[in-house]
Amino acid sequence: MKYLLALCLFALPGFAEETGLTDPALIAAGQQAFLDYCSACHGEEALGENGPDIQGSILKDVTMAVKGIDQMPEIWLEDGEPEAIAAFLMSLNPKVAEIKLRLEAAKRN
Numbered sequence: 001m002k003y004l005l006a007l008c009l010f011a012l013p014g015f016a017e018e019t020g021l022t023d024p025a026l027i028a029a030g031q032q033a034f035l036d037y038c039s040a041c042h043g044e045e046a047l048g049e050n051g052p053d054i055q056g057s058i059l060k061d062v063t064m065a066v067k068g069i070d071q072m073p074e075i076w077l078e079d080g081e082p083e084a085i086a087a088f089l090m091s092l093n094p095k096v097a098e099i100k101l102r103l104e105a106a107k108r109n
């Protein structure tokens with residue numbers, strides 16, 4: 001149910017832009033998904049446990065990681081969940097997220 005709102009938001013043109021992933025409802029949905037799928041390894045605050053500190057990760061980091069990397073298994077997420085999780089992780093460390101987004105933008109140019 002809580003994902004419905006997030007999914008409606010994704011339907012809006014341009015919303016998937018990572019810099020727009022700041023909606024509080026989306027962040028809340030992302031926190032729930034993170035607690036369900038990720039916190040066992042990365043810790044409740046994403047500061048690291050059995051996996052690294054991933055605060056400030058952007059959408060690209062999430063979509064790459066859930067395909068599986070080294071010790072991290074592949075994780076299957078519903079449509080919209082990667083965006084919500086990225087919104088949550090970005091909200092935990094906006095500075096790191098901003099740097100990552102700038103680096104990505106620079107790569108595209």
Ligand code: HEC
Nearest residue numbers: 037038041050051052054057061062065069070071072075
């Ligand atoms: C079973 C434990 C486990 C779970 C569950 C898990 N991870 Fe990981 N994750 C890891 C480990 C271990 C690494 C470090 C992998 C490496 O580089 O060797 C990692 C790395 C990452 C990275 C860093 C990639 C990079 O190199 O910058 C991101 C982002 C990430 N995970 C996101 C997630 C997200 C989002 C979820 C939930 C959908 C999740 N992880 C669930 C264990 C886990």
